[in-house]
Amino acid sequence: MSGIIGRKIGMTSIFSADGRNVACTLIEAGPCVVTQVKNVETDGYNAIQLGYAERKEKNTPKALKGHFKKANTTPKRKVVEFRDFRVEFEGQVNLGNSILAHEVFKEGDFLDAIGTSKGKGFQGVVKRHNFGGVGGQTHGQHNRLRAPGSIGACSFPSRVFKGMRMAGRMGGNRVKVINLKVMKLIPERNLILISGSVPGPKNSFVILEK
Known part of the structure; x- marks a missing residue:
């Protein structure tokens, strides 16, 4: 090479x-x-x-x-x-x-x-992973448009899986x-x-x- x-x-x-x-x-x-x-x-x-x-x-x-x-x-x-x-x-x-x-x-x-x-720098899920946000702004959801939404289950497995796409540092790779x-x-x-x-x-x- x-x-x-x-x-x-x-x-x-x-x-x-x-x-x-x-x-x-x-x-x-x-x-x-x-x-x-x-x-x-x-x-x-x-x-x-x-x-x-x-x-x-x-x-x-x-x-x-x-x-x-x-x-x-x-x-x-x-x-x-x-x-x-x-x-x-x-x-x-x-x-x-x-x-x-x-x-x-x-x-x-x-x-x-x-x-x-x-x-x-530190970016949210919409910019970092191309999430679409929660969706419509009806029924009182006035501040959830760019939120990640649910990240896991409840009592089972009682944890968040590794590799979950969430907010974090973007670029510089x-x-x-x-x-x-x-x-x-x-x-x-x-x-x-x-x-x-x-x-x-x-x-x-x-x-x-x-």
Whole structure:
């Protein structure tokens, strides 16, 4: 599995080859620096670790400073490990090398995008689970429209079952969207346009996997 780390810029739309207007997410992907190379002999599996986005030296722990110093690079904000990187990258993923988006993806490829969804805070059952509310407001039910209703039985089983859909914190989860098409690459600006939406707000980190 190969991939790259990027930052979500926003959304736009472009026209495809057959004239359709396709909604796309614009992502600044890379350049990423190889901060660690793992192999079967020392680690038990093959993988490379990529770092992306500059991090202030004063906010970096000493252990991480030494880790990035081995790769002869500056501290990075986002570090992600990719197992079993593609065969054509063997010999090119030495410590400290840079990997660009157009080296990993080509126009027409399909990829998976991983991001952290927007946090919505504490929400009720109507917004969180698409409940319809209690229903009509007749017979004195003036304040029950968005209420969850009954949550369990009485003397048996005398408890609320686990997994009951109730109010709580919503969003802020790791979300993976699969089979998004690479619509366009802009190598000189490290930009990649992929079809559809990607979870997370603007300027959030996104992991693209192939």
